[in-house]
Amino acid sequence: MIKGLGGLGDMAKMxxxxxxxxxxxxxxxxxxxRMTVTGESGAGLVRATCTAKGELTALEIDPSIFVPSEKEVVEDLILAAIKDAQRAAEEKMQSEMSRMTEGLGLPPGMKLPF
Structure with a gap:
Protein backbone atom coordinates (compact mmCIF):
# COMPACT_ATOMS: atom_id res chain seq x y z
CA MET A 1 0.00 0.00 0.00
CA ILE A 2 1.26 3.50 -0.78
CA LYS A 3 1.85 5.62 2.33
CA GLY A 4 -0.46 8.55 2.81
CA LEU A 5 -3.10 7.31 0.35
CA GLY A 6 -5.00 5.00 2.70
CA GLY A 7 -6.81 2.31 0.69
CA LEU A 8 -6.13 3.90 -2.70
CA GLY A 9 -3.01 1.76 -3.19
CA ASP A 10 -5.11 -1.38 -2.76
CA MET A 11 -7.73 0.04 -5.11
CA ALA A 12 -5.09 0.68 -7.79
CA LYS A 13 -3.88 -2.90 -7.36
CA MET A 14 -7.43 -4.20 -7.78
CA ARG A 34 -9.67 -19.95 -33.83
CA MET A 35 -10.06 -23.35 -32.11
CA THR A 36 -12.21 -25.90 -33.90
CA VAL A 37 -14.06 -29.01 -32.80
CA THR A 38 -15.82 -31.63 -34.91
CA GLY A 39 -19.05 -33.45 -34.22
CA GLU A 40 -20.35 -36.41 -36.17
CA SER A 41 -23.32 -38.66 -36.61
CA GLY A 42 -24.15 -41.82 -38.50
CA ALA A 43 -20.75 -43.34 -37.68
CA GLY A 44 -19.02 -40.47 -39.45
CA LEU A 45 -21.34 -40.16 -42.45
CA VAL A 46 -22.00 -36.54 -41.45
CA ARG A 47 -19.39 -34.31 -39.81
CA ALA A 48 -19.89 -30.75 -38.60
CA THR A 49 -17.04 -28.46 -37.60
CA CYS A 50 -17.51 -25.48 -35.27
CA THR A 51 -15.29 -22.96 -33.61
CA ALA A 52 -14.99 -23.39 -29.85
CA LYS A 53 -17.43 -20.46 -29.65
CA GLY A 54 -20.07 -22.58 -31.44
CA GLU A 55 -19.97 -21.02 -34.92
CA LEU A 56 -20.54 -23.66 -37.61
CA THR A 57 -17.67 -23.49 -40.11
CA ALA A 58 -17.92 -26.69 -42.16
CA LEU A 59 -20.26 -29.55 -42.94
CA GLU A 60 -19.12 -32.78 -44.62
CA ILE A 61 -21.68 -35.29 -45.90
CA ASP A 62 -20.80 -38.69 -47.32
CA PRO A 63 -22.49 -38.86 -50.75
CA SER A 64 -23.71 -42.40 -50.07
CA ILE A 65 -26.53 -41.06 -47.92
CA PHE A 66 -28.15 -39.01 -50.69
CA VAL A 67 -31.08 -41.26 -51.40
CA PRO A 68 -34.34 -39.36 -52.04
CA SER A 69 -36.38 -41.77 -49.95
CA GLU A 70 -34.03 -41.17 -46.98
CA LYS A 71 -34.39 -37.37 -46.89
CA GLU A 72 -35.61 -37.28 -43.27
CA VAL A 73 -32.78 -39.55 -42.13
CA VAL A 74 -30.21 -37.28 -43.79
CA GLU A 75 -31.75 -34.21 -42.15
CA ASP A 76 -31.66 -35.94 -38.75
CA LEU A 77 -28.02 -36.93 -39.25
CA ILE A 78 -27.08 -33.37 -40.18
CA LEU A 79 -28.81 -31.94 -37.12
CA ALA A 80 -27.23 -34.57 -34.87
CA ALA A 81 -23.73 -33.78 -36.20
CA ILE A 82 -24.25 -30.05 -35.69
CA LYS A 83 -25.52 -30.58 -32.15
CA ASP A 84 -22.57 -32.87 -31.40
CA ALA A 85 -20.13 -30.20 -32.65
CA GLN A 86 -21.87 -27.50 -30.61
CA ARG A 87 -21.71 -29.70 -27.50
CA ALA A 88 -17.99 -30.25 -28.10
CA ALA A 89 -17.55 -26.49 -28.58
CA GLU A 90 -19.27 -25.79 -25.26
CA GLU A 91 -17.07 -28.34 -23.48
CA LYS A 92 -13.94 -26.84 -25.05
CA MET A 93 -14.97 -23.31 -24.06
CA GLN A 94 -15.69 -24.39 -20.46
CA SER A 95 -12.38 -26.23 -20.30
CA GLU A 96 -10.48 -23.16 -21.50
CA MET A 97 -12.38 -20.91 -19.08
CA SER A 98 -11.58 -23.22 -16.17
CA ARG A 99 -7.93 -23.33 -17.14
CA MET A 100 -7.74 -19.54 -17.31
CA THR A 101 -9.64 -18.82 -14.08
CA GLU A 102 -8.27 -21.57 -11.81
CA GLY A 103 -5.75 -19.20 -10.24
CA LEU A 104 -8.29 -16.45 -9.55
CA GLY A 105 -9.88 -17.97 -6.46
CA LEU A 106 -13.39 -17.95 -7.96
CA PRO A 107 -15.98 -20.36 -6.54
CA PRO A 108 -16.17 -23.70 -8.42
CA GLY A 109 -18.69 -23.65 -11.25
CA MET A 110 -18.83 -19.86 -11.48
CA LYS A 111 -19.34 -18.91 -15.11
CA LEU A 112 -17.92 -15.69 -16.45
CA PRO A 113 -19.97 -13.79 -19.02
CA PHE A 114 -19.50 -14.82 -22.62
Missing part, protein backbone atom coordinates in the same frame (compact mmCIF):
# COMPACT_ATOMS: atom_id res chain seq x y z
CA UNK A 15 -7.97 -2.05 -10.87
CA UNK A 16 -4.77 -3.37 -12.44
CA UNK A 17 -5.84 -6.95 -11.69
CA UNK A 18 -9.24 -6.28 -13.27
CA UNK A 19 -7.58 -4.81 -16.37
CA UNK A 20 -5.25 -7.81 -16.62
CA UNK A 21 -8.23 -10.15 -16.36
CA UNK A 22 -10.09 -8.20 -19.04
CA UNK A 23 -7.06 -8.50 -21.35
CA UNK A 24 -6.82 -12.25 -20.71
CA UNK A 25 -10.55 -12.68 -21.40
CA UNK A 26 -10.20 -10.81 -24.70
CA UNK A 27 -7.27 -13.00 -25.72
CA UNK A 28 -9.14 -16.14 -24.75
CA UNK A 29 -12.16 -15.06 -26.80
CA UNK A 30 -9.88 -14.66 -29.83
CA UNK A 31 -8.32 -18.06 -29.16
CA UNK A 32 -11.75 -19.72 -28.90
CA UNK A 33 -12.72 -18.24 -32.26
Missing amino acids: MKAAKDMQDKMGQMEEDLA
Whole structure:
Protein backbone atom coordinates (compact mmCIF):
# COMPACT_ATOMS: atom_id res chain seq x y z
CA MET A 1 0.00 0.00 0.00
CA ILE A 2 1.26 3.50 -0.78
CA LYS A 3 1.85 5.62 2.33
CA GLY A 4 -0.46 8.55 2.81
CA LEU A 5 -3.10 7.31 0.35
CA GLY A 6 -5.00 5.00 2.70
CA GLY A 7 -6.81 2.31 0.69
CA LEU A 8 -6.13 3.90 -2.70
CA GLY A 9 -3.01 1.76 -3.19
CA ASP A 10 -5.11 -1.38 -2.76
CA MET A 11 -7.73 0.04 -5.11
CA ALA A 12 -5.09 0.68 -7.79
CA LYS A 13 -3.88 -2.90 -7.36
CA MET A 14 -7.43 -4.20 -7.78
CA MET A 15 -7.97 -2.05 -10.87
CA LYS A 16 -4.77 -3.37 -12.44
CA ALA A 17 -5.84 -6.95 -11.69
CA ALA A 18 -9.24 -6.28 -13.27
CA LYS A 19 -7.58 -4.81 -16.37
CA ASP A 20 -5.25 -7.81 -16.62
CA MET A 21 -8.23 -10.15 -16.36
CA GLN A 22 -10.09 -8.20 -19.04
CA ASP A 23 -7.06 -8.50 -21.35
CA LYS A 24 -6.82 -12.25 -20.71
CA MET A 25 -10.55 -12.68 -21.40
CA GLY A 26 -10.20 -10.81 -24.70
CA GLN A 27 -7.27 -13.00 -25.72
CA MET A 28 -9.14 -16.14 -24.75
CA GLU A 29 -12.16 -15.06 -26.80
CA GLU A 30 -9.88 -14.66 -29.83
CA ASP A 31 -8.32 -18.06 -29.16
CA LEU A 32 -11.75 -19.72 -28.90
CA ALA A 33 -12.72 -18.24 -32.26
CA ARG A 34 -9.67 -19.95 -33.83
CA MET A 35 -10.06 -23.35 -32.11
CA THR A 36 -12.21 -25.90 -33.90
CA VAL A 37 -14.06 -29.01 -32.80
CA THR A 38 -15.82 -31.63 -34.91
CA GLY A 39 -19.05 -33.45 -34.22
CA GLU A 40 -20.35 -36.41 -36.17
CA SER A 41 -23.32 -38.66 -36.61
CA GLY A 42 -24.15 -41.82 -38.50
CA ALA A 43 -20.75 -43.34 -37.68
CA GLY A 44 -19.02 -40.47 -39.45
CA LEU A 45 -21.34 -40.16 -42.45
CA VAL A 46 -22.00 -36.54 -41.45
CA ARG A 47 -19.39 -34.31 -39.81
CA ALA A 48 -19.89 -30.75 -38.60
CA THR A 49 -17.04 -28.46 -37.60
CA CYS A 50 -17.51 -25.48 -35.27
CA THR A 51 -15.29 -22.96 -33.61
CA ALA A 52 -14.99 -23.39 -29.85
CA LYS A 53 -17.43 -20.46 -29.65
CA GLY A 54 -20.07 -22.58 -31.44
CA GLU A 55 -19.97 -21.02 -34.92
CA LEU A 56 -20.54 -23.66 -37.61
CA THR A 57 -17.67 -23.49 -40.11
CA ALA A 58 -17.92 -26.69 -42.16
CA LEU A 59 -20.26 -29.55 -42.94
CA GLU A 60 -19.12 -32.78 -44.62
CA ILE A 61 -21.68 -35.29 -45.90
CA ASP A 62 -20.80 -38.69 -47.32
CA PRO A 63 -22.49 -38.86 -50.75
CA SER A 64 -23.71 -42.40 -50.07
CA ILE A 65 -26.53 -41.06 -47.92
CA PHE A 66 -28.15 -39.01 -50.69
CA VAL A 67 -31.08 -41.26 -51.40
CA PRO A 68 -34.34 -39.36 -52.04
CA SER A 69 -36.38 -41.77 -49.95
CA GLU A 70 -34.03 -41.17 -46.98
CA LYS A 71 -34.39 -37.37 -46.89
CA GLU A 72 -35.61 -37.28 -43.27
CA VAL A 73 -32.78 -39.55 -42.13
CA VAL A 74 -30.21 -37.28 -43.79
CA GLU A 75 -31.75 -34.21 -42.15
CA ASP A 76 -31.66 -35.94 -38.75
CA LEU A 77 -28.02 -36.93 -39.25
CA ILE A 78 -27.08 -33.37 -40.18
CA LEU A 79 -28.81 -31.94 -37.12
CA ALA A 80 -27.23 -34.57 -34.87
CA ALA A 81 -23.73 -33.78 -36.20
CA ILE A 82 -24.25 -30.05 -35.69
CA LYS A 83 -25.52 -30.58 -32.15
CA ASP A 84 -22.57 -32.87 -31.40
CA ALA A 85 -20.13 -30.20 -32.65
CA GLN A 86 -21.87 -27.50 -30.61
CA ARG A 87 -21.71 -29.70 -27.50
CA ALA A 88 -17.99 -30.25 -28.10
CA ALA A 89 -17.55 -26.49 -28.58
CA GLU A 90 -19.27 -25.79 -25.26
CA GLU A 91 -17.07 -28.34 -23.48
CA LYS A 92 -13.94 -26.84 -25.05
CA MET A 93 -14.97 -23.31 -24.06
CA GLN A 94 -15.69 -24.39 -20.46
CA SER A 95 -12.38 -26.23 -20.30
CA GLU A 96 -10.48 -23.16 -21.50
CA MET A 97 -12.38 -20.91 -19.08
CA SER A 98 -11.58 -23.22 -16.17
CA ARG A 99 -7.93 -23.33 -17.14
CA MET A 100 -7.74 -19.54 -17.31
CA THR A 101 -9.64 -18.82 -14.08
CA GLU A 102 -8.27 -21.57 -11.81
CA GLY A 103 -5.75 -19.20 -10.24
CA LEU A 104 -8.29 -16.45 -9.55
CA GLY A 105 -9.88 -17.97 -6.46
CA LEU A 106 -13.39 -17.95 -7.96
CA PRO A 107 -15.98 -20.36 -6.54
CA PRO A 108 -16.17 -23.70 -8.42
CA GLY A 109 -18.69 -23.65 -11.25
CA MET A 110 -18.83 -19.86 -11.48
CA LYS A 111 -19.34 -18.91 -15.11
CA LEU A 112 -17.92 -15.69 -16.45
CA PRO A 113 -19.97 -13.79 -19.02
CA PHE A 114 -19.50 -14.82 -22.62
